[in-house]
Amino acid sequence: MEKTDAVAALSALAQESRLDVFRLLVSIGREGLPAGQIAERLEIAAPTLSFHLTQLRHAGLIQMRRDGRSLIYAADYDGMTGLMEYLTENCCNGDPAACRIPVCEPQSATLVRRKPRRTIRQ
Amino acid sequence: MEKTDAVAALSALAQESRLDVFRLLVSIGREGLPAGQIAERLEIAAPTLSFHLTQLRHAGLIQMRRDGRSLIYAADYDGMTGLMEYLTENCCNGDPAACRIPVCEPQSATLVRRKPRRTIRQ
């Protein structure tokens, strides 16, 4: 991930309505929700929501697909992951134990070390 | 973490200079760096850097301590973790396998499920 992409993603999330939208979609999963339902649930005016959805989409944090008259929005988990990785890159000079960051653990996921795989580096 | 705290943290990171500062400090580790060295390395005017450091500090992403005439800044890994957790809360209706997010992998750390003997499929 490039720096400008990370700034775009963070800017997109750094706004109350958009953070609400993103977290709603993250919790919903890949099936997503039509714009109208998002607007209704979060009580955001349609043009305002559309503006925010565009920001999130351009930032690579949500995806859009059409279903009839509705546009369905869903979280982009890959984009989310890319952002997390960018923020924690070279964490503690490469010692993950020093800054262990557990994420996405509703029950039992945890950050652990795995056998090093060969990385293409330059 | 409250929503306003998350927005504050994301706003703090959603700016090129501050993102540079934060990632520099994340890579440096807990010993941190004096403001002057950060300014020098990233080529940011002192008042501007001071403004940005204050933002990051109020957002709970970095910590400050004094050492003689210098003010030393270091990443706040707990604050960082809190933000990650907030963003991934209730991820995919509690199914981490659906949105596995690897973080903090300078070489080889990855997010995995700890006891995946019983996989909850749906």
Next chain:
DNA sequence: ACTGTATTTCTAGAAAAATAGAAATATGGA
């Protein structure tokens, strides 16, 4: 083709944030 619904784009005014110069504050050393 016409109608209604879903959503976006256009627009402009209001609010918030970034920048850097000048001045102020805090510390350590002579």
Next chain:
DNA sequence: TCCATATTTCTATTTTTCTAGAAATACAGT
């Protein structure tokens, strides 16, 4: 105490972002 260094606070200007009304577009059903 006086000076130099490190950093911050004050200030004003410029730039960016948020918001929602009005108009436009896309689609499905009749």
